[in-house]
Amino acid sequence: MTNDPLLTLALPIALGIIMLGLGMSLTLDDFKRVARYPKPVLIGLGCQILLLPLACFGIALGFELEPALAVGLMLLAASPGGTSANLYSHLAHGDVALNITLTAVNSVIAILTMPIIVNLSLIYFMTADQAIPLQFTKVLQVFVIVLGPVAIGMLLKSKLPNFAQRMEKPVKIMSALFLALIVVLAMVQDWQTLVDYAPVVGAAALLFNLVSMAVGYYVPQLLSLNKRQSIAIGMEIGIHNGTLAIALALSPVLLNNATMAIPAAIYSIIMFFTAALFGLWVNWRHGDELKEEEPEAQAG
Known part of the structure; x- marks a missing residue:
């Protein structure tokens, strides 16, 4: 299915536009903040990089997912947070910084951790003739495809801030359109697999989403972070960059497997509803406490 010329053309364009938009939302201060407030950042990264893949592995085994679907779910677990997490965190009074x-x-x-997690998943779930590990040259391609547009976006924001601000909405619209095109093409050409596995994959994706948000919300509190920071981490690791996972699964030069894209496609729909409910729940439970924390909250 990934030999479709339209899909082959749309994938790098979509990913490039999305990463460009991400870059235009970042500054060097966003990276420097790690040195100033390391604890919440390290806790969030620990949840994302260590706990989520382990939880996802257990879910894939528990649901006895077909090998390609299991790898697809693990690919999703390895993907970084999506930019929509910033918006949901803001609406839920989380620490957006x-x-x-x-x-x-x-x-x-993630450029370094994703290939490791995906390769281990391929080795475990797939048979020897099915597994096509991500070689160094392919990892390098991902590095360029993903970080190149991010760097360009950051440069535009730094040198042409007004232009970057004007382009923010058009880039988001183009990203959404290209993502919709990719998902439709993938699902149409792998429709029978989607129909056959949608119920079990949907249940596994929903459970993984709920576990992700629970880990992101409760683990930071156990480690003495405040509610706003916990909400931020919960949103960050609950809202994954499904577009990146779909692109890596479908790309002819990478995994080239439509079935592996199905978990990310289903998850990308589920997560926006659960994130909204999560935001409503924490504000209902802790609204006054969040308002007290807000004036003095920092990234650390």
Whole structure:
């Protein structure tokens, strides 16, 4: 299915536009904040990089997912937080500065961690003739494809801030359109697999989403972070960059497997509803406390 010329053309364009938009939302201060407030950033990254893949592995085994679907779910777990987490965190009175920093840092770290997690998943779930590990040259391609547009976006924001601000909305619209095109093409050409596995994959994706938000919200509190920081981390690791996972799964030069894109496509729909409910719940439970924390809250 990934031999479709339209899909082959749309994938790098979509990913490039999305990463360009991410770059235009970041500054060098977002990375420098790690040195000033290391504890919440390290806790968030620990939840994202260590706890989530372990939880996802257990869910994939528990649901006895077909090998390609299991790898697809693990690919999603390895992907960094999506930029929508910033908006949901803001609406839920989370620490948005922490969200932005986590998105920035994890987008870079994920370039190194994703190939490791995906390769281990391929080795475990797939048979020897099915597994096509991500070789160094392919990892390098991902590095350029992902970080190149991010760097360009950051440069535009630094040198042409007014232009970057004007382009923010058009870039988001273009990103959404290209993502919709990719998902439609992928699902149409792998429709039978989607129909066959949607119920079990949907249940696994929903459970993984709920576990992600629970880990992101409760683990930071156990480690003495405040509610706003915990909300930020919960949103950050609950809202994954499904577009990146879909692009890596479908890309002809990378995994080239439509079935692996199905968990990320389903998750990308589920997460926006659960994130909204999560935001409503924490504000209903802790609204007054969040208002007291807000004036003095920092990224650390």
